[in-house]
Amino acid sequence: MNAPDGWTHKDGVPPTDTNDPDYFHKVVDCQWACPAHTPVPAYIRLIAQGRFSDAYIMNRESNVFPGILGRVCDRPCEPACRRDRVEDEPVAICRLKRVAADHKDDITDRLPKKPDQTNSKRIALIGAGPASFTVANDLAPLGYECTIFERFDVPGGLMRTNIPAFRLPQSVLDEELGYILDMGVDLRLNTPVSSMKSLLDEGYDAVFVGTGAPKGKELNLPGRKEGAGNIHIGIDWLESVAFEHTKSIGKKVLIIGVGNTAMDCCRTSLRLGSDDVKVMARKPRSFFKASPWELEDAEAENIEIMVNHSPKSFVVKGGTLVGMVFETMEYTLDEKGGITGQNVTGEVEIPCDDVILAIGQENAFDWIERDAGLEFGKWDMPVVDEMTFQSTEPRVFFGGDAAFGPKNIIWAVEHGHQAAISIHQFCKDRMVTGRLANEVRLSSTKMGMFEWRYSNSFDGAERRTMPHVELTKRFKDLGTEVELGFTAEQAATEVQRCLNCDIQTVFDAPLCTECDACIDICPVDCLTITPDADEGALRGALETPATNTDQALFVSDALPFTERVMIKDENICLHCGLCAERCPTAAWDMQESKIIIHHVEDMA
Amino acid sequence: MTSFAKPNIKLKNAKHNALGLTRHDYEGAMSTLCAGCGHDSVTACMAKAFFELSIEPHRAVKISGIGCSSKTTAYFLREAHGNNTVHGRMPSVATGAAAANAGLTYIGVSGDGDSLSIGMGQFAHAMRRNVNMLYMLENNGVYGLTKGQFSASADIGSKSKKGEVNIAPPIDPVTLALSLGATFVARAFSGDREQLVPLIKAGLKHNGFGLIDVISPCVSFNDHVGSTKSYAHTYKYYHPAVHADYVPMSEEIQTSYAAGEAVPVELHDGGSILLRKIDEDYDPRDRGAAYAQITERAAQGEIVTGLLYLDESQDDMAAVNKLTDRPLNTFPYDELCPGADALIELQKGFR
Ligand SMILES: Cc1cc2nc3c(=O)[nH]c(=O)nc-3n(C[C@H](O)[C@H](O)[C@H](O)COP(=O)(O)OP(=O)(O)OC[C@H]3O[C@@H](n4cnc5c(N)ncnc54)[C@H](O)[C@@H]3O)c2cc1C
Numbered sequence A: 001m002n003a004p005d006g007w008t009h010k011d012g013v014p015p016t017d018t019n020d021p022d023y024f025h026k027v028v029d030c031q032w033a034c035p036a037h038t039p040v041p042a043y044i045r046l047i048a049q050g051r052f053s054d055a056y057i058m059n060r061e062s063n064v065f066p067g068i069l070g071r072v073c074d075r076p077c078e079p080a081c082r083r084d085r086v087e088d089e090p091v092a093i094c095r096l097k098r099v100a101a102d103h104k105d106d107i108t109d110r111l112p113k114k115p116d117q118t119n120s121k122r123i124a125l126i127g128a129g130p131a132s133f134t135v136a137n138d139l140a141p142l143g144y145e146c147t148i149f150e151r152f153d154v155p156g157g158l159m160r161t162n163i164p165a166f167r168l169p170q171s172v173l174d175e176e177l178g179y180i181l182d183m184g185v186d187l188r189l190n191t192p193v194s195s196m197k198s199l200l201d202e203g204y205d206a207v208f209v210g211t212g213a214p215k216g217k218e219l220n221l222p223g224r225k226e227g228a229g230n231i232h233i234g235i236d237w238l239e240s241v242a243f244e245h246t247k248s249i250g251k252k253v254l255i256i257g258v259g260n261t262a263m264d265c266c267r268t269s270l271r272l273g274s275d276d277v278k279v280m281a282r283k284p285r286s287f288f289k290a291s292p293w294e295l296e297d298a299e300a301e302n303i304e305i306m307v308n309h310s311p312k313s314f315v316v317k318g319g320t321l322v323g324m325v326f327e328t329m330e331y332t333l334d335e336k337g338g339i340t341g342q343n344v345t346g347e348v349e350i351p352c353d354d355v356i357l358a359i360g361q362e363n364a365f366d367w368i369e370r371d372a373g374l375e376f377g378k379w380d381m382p383v384v385d386e387m388t389f390q391s392t393e394p395r396v397f398f399g400g401d402a403a404f405g406p407k408n409i410i411w412a413v414e415h416g417h418q419a420a421i422s423i424h425q426f427c428k429d430r431m432v433t434g435r436l437a438n439e440v441r442l443s444s445t446k447m448g449m450f451e452w453r454y455s456n457s458f459d460g461a462e463r464r465t466m467p468h469v470e471l472t473k474r475f476k477d478l479g480t481e482v483e484l485g486f487t488a489e490q491a492a493t494e495v496q497r498c499l500n501c502d503i504q505t506v507f508d509a510p511l512c513t514e515c516d517a518c519i520d521i522c523p524v525d526c527l528t529i530t531p532d533a534d535e536g537a538l539r540g541a542l543e544t545p546a547t548n549t550d551q552a553l554f555v556s557d558a559l560p561f562t563e564r565v566m567i568k569d570e571n572i573c574l575h576c577g578l579c580a581e582r583c584p585t586a587a588w589d590m591q592e593s594k595i596i597i598h599h600v601e602d603m604a
Numbered sequence B: 001m002t003s004f005a006k007p008n009i010k011l012k013n014a015k016h017n018a019l020g021l022t023r024h025d026y027e028g029a030m031s032t033l034c035a036g037c038g039h040d041s042v043t044a045c046m047a048k049a050f051f052e053l054s055i056e057p058h059r060a061v062k063i064s065g066i067g068c069s070s071k072t073t074a075y076f077l078r079e080a081h082g083n084n085t086v087h088g089r090m091p092s093v094a095t096g097a098a099a100a101n102a103g104l105t106y107i108g109v110s111g112d113g114d115s116l117s118i119g120m121g122q123f124a125h126a127m128r129r130n131v132n133m134l135y136m137l138e139n140n141g142v143y144g145l146t147k148g149q150f151s152a153s154a155d156i157g158s159k160s161k162k163g164e165v166n167i168a169p170p171i172d173p174v175t176l177a178l179s180l181g182a183t184f185v186a187r188a189f190s191g192d193r194e195q196l197v198p199l200i201k202a203g204l205k206h207n208g209f210g211l212i213d214v215i216s217p218c219v220s221f222n223d224h225v226g227s228t229k230s231y232a233h234t235y236k237y238y239h240p241a242v243h244a245d246y247v248p249m250s251e252e253i254q255t256s257y258a259a260g261e262a263v264p265v266e267l268h269d270g271g272s273i274l275l276r277k278i279d280e281d282y283d284p285r286d287r288g289a290a291y292a293q294i295t296e297r298a299a300q301g302e303i304v305t306g307l308l309y310l311d312e313s314q315d316d317m318a319a320v321n322k323l324t325d326r327p328l329n330t331f332p333y334d335e336l337c338p339g340a341d342a343l344i345e346l347q348k349g350f351r
């Protein structure tokens, strides 16, 4: 059907440009929230089809370590998941990634290969953590000669030395690091770099610093020195446990701090022989830094978390630590939950045999001479460009926790991808800021009448609960992985919870006959046809007003008969395709949006 | 037909009415009509009107005849009472029901075929009796269900899908209603829900018979070039003359309407219908003038819409016939059916 003569675009909000690569990307909340922009719904669909290897490879292209991340990712995608618009729990995105990793076939022949010839460019990578490994993963297949220097005798960084094996088995680490080493990467273990200057003198074409944030924060309170034998710095202690230098701990243990490191410390203590572990928090629960799921797992192991206890001193008797004194606190909160006042209400002594300090990490760049050509800025951190990851010495790049302080694995990976692009540009004498713009490719998913190549019917199933090894069995051996992974039935149900947010509603205004069928069928009332107006008025014109302004309001071209516009609240759409099924003229179509995010391999 | 049912999603910020229900609680089974059918829009408007009026679904009665339009009673108010009668018999069943229980809200749903051909006599008498109900006539100019034969509302010159031209003069339900003394006469369009939803609310609250003739395009058999009941034709020629809003007693009438611009008409239940003239020259309180305006404009091809005539002063069927307010189902059996002796006694009075 053609638009009648004389219909025009009206004033008001201009029609939405859905060709902007960010427009549909933002609709895919999980992918947008993922630092590496993993195409979540697309790989979930592959899992749904039992194509585990394909799902694994698709993941690997973005996040390099699907098996590792499928177990321990900080998963910023899940709090962003659209599922929360209609119920409380997001899709178990992270654990579905593990399903792909656990059930894939041998994929080694699908991985990038070491080329027959190198390009004679030599790259030094300091530290064998996820950041350096990602850079090597991206550059080695292009012919770069990558050498990783690691001070320890095993690779993996904190993933090996700090994340306990009961969360992340060694075998998973070995497998995924091995894929990268097989690309011809030279790993030099037991080789600490103690001078940046001498490394630069060795004539590398570029240097990547991926040394992490290896220093745990101290708590200097009375008794710290006297009790030193039983007071441990969390990340050092976990490292010493990982290297089997520490094999036991006292019966009563206090953990100071309530972040993720604290959660690993308390759960590790239980496995080394303590039977009374308390996590001591200075503030109320809403201020805990640990992820909710880490807290949940610790509390399931009967860890006690005590709120409003501020450490005051260590109690040492006869040269041994016997307890700690805390001030009990009271806080006044405003309506938003912020602290407006605090009050000490008393003091308690809590007996203990050991204390583990888990109150933060810092960087340590004592091995970079201050005259090596790198400028240092605030907090004695090297000045690093946020987009290119280049330092002020053009040959030196940073990434991971070393760049801007402690973050997590998936950020280390994304830093690695970006640094690899910059290093490549630098080695080719191009502008290091040069990047290929993201692209969006749309393809219809229509296969026939009411048939789409995705499962569009809304499934009301609730999030599956991860099965765990029984409590009585999990403490004997540090290496017993607690999570068992989803069963086949659980995975089959969980994949159906994904709303396929990358299957977009694409609208073709000239086809619309303004019959309102789509508006009536939409189960979440996110569509309407209305006279064009300013955005506020349009958002209010919906049956359920579009109040979340972080999400776009789609505004169509003027409609043929009345010059009104079709609007859609992208925030609550379930991607169920009912609008497209109901439309008599196929003015709505369900199209898959592939967001093309370029890595260095595309930049040849 | 859609391959699966519309899921009932509990949105976190959904609107609730005075009964704590959401609009989705006023929906029904999944429609099996053709995608894009105007009748589905009308269904959505009816659901919305009941929702906004906070009518308890089980205190409503949906009655219909036969046709695509008549099927739609299944698609809204899933908890209401309902009866699909034989073809054209909806008005008499509704009349009986309204007589038996005056306490419920009655909505009849019919089509131009169901009402203007086989059911014409019944339709006329329900109006004449002023049965307290809202009669929705979903008018598409064809018998949709039987694949698109011209109905009695088809205009002269309108073309069928196969190109045949209609030569029989149309029956206009609106002018028919005016001449039969109907007390609430409206015309609307399924594509204009801003107009239709308030009209349905007003019609449900009006005491007596309310007719809304809704132009409701049949996408499969009467939405082509040359049809005078297509979306394109109706969007082009329809002309809102009077807007109606229902204002419940609990809400004060907005004083922001300039004097003369909006006329409040008080209803039986204490609420009012606010008539807002869009067309200066049109008077919805004068039956003769309304009739003249509608026919003149129709001759020029214009479709005048809105609440075209309103008379709140007439008694409805129950009042005229002094029927009991008490629902018949609440009478004990022997009081309702006092037996042969009582009947003989009664008949004596007529000898
Ligand atoms: C207890 C704990 C639990 C954590 N749990 C999680 C989790 O569940 N999920 C998550 O996403 N993140 C977690 N993290 C954070 C995550 O491990 C780090 O953000 C991530 O490993 C950073 O990667 P990276 O490559 O920057 O550095 P790192 O992993 O820190 O690796 C740096 C490497 O450099 C080596 N190195 C340092 N200096 C030198 C030198 N001068 N010469 C040679 N080698 C050197 C180190 O030995 C180390 O191997 C956790 C961190 C801690 C402390």
Ligand SMILES: Cc1ncc(C[n+]2csc(CCOP(=O)(O)OP(=O)(O)O)c2C)c(N)n1
Residues within 6 Å of the ligand: B066, B067, B068, B069, B070, B087, B110, B111, B112, B113, B114, B115, B118, B138, B140, B142, B143, B144, B145, B146, B151
């Ligand atoms: C007694 C009887 N006669 C004829 C029919 C065939 N018939 C079914 S629906 C219909 C016409 C329906 O037209 P309308 O009321 O306009 O409904 P629409 O489908 O157009 O909405 C006819 C003639 C019937 N079902 N019963």
Ligand code: SF4
Residues within 6 Å of the ligand: A028, A029, A030, A031, A040, A041, A080, A081, A082, A083, A090, A091, A093, A497, A498, A499, A500, A501, A502
């Ligand atoms: S529903 Fe699926 S695609 Fe949508 S945000 Fe959640 S995981 Fe991502």
Ligand code: SF4
Residues within 6 Å of the ligand: A505, A521, A522, A523, A524, A525, A526, A527, A568, A572, A573, A574, A575, A576, A577, A578, A579, A580
């Ligand atoms: S896909 Fe269409 S019908 Fe489904 S929620 Fe989104 S806009 Fe509504």
Ligand code: SF4
Residues within 6 Å of the ligand: A511, A512, A513, A514, A515, A516, A517, A518, A519, A579, A582, A583, A584, A585, A586, A587, A588, B036
């Ligand atoms: S169903 Fe299709 S034709 Fe009808 S209003 Fe929606 S987009 Fe337009």
Ligand SMILES: [Mg+2]
Residues within 6 Å of the ligand: B067, B111, B112, B113, B138, B139, B140, B141, B142, B143, B144, B151
């Ligand atoms: Mg009809």
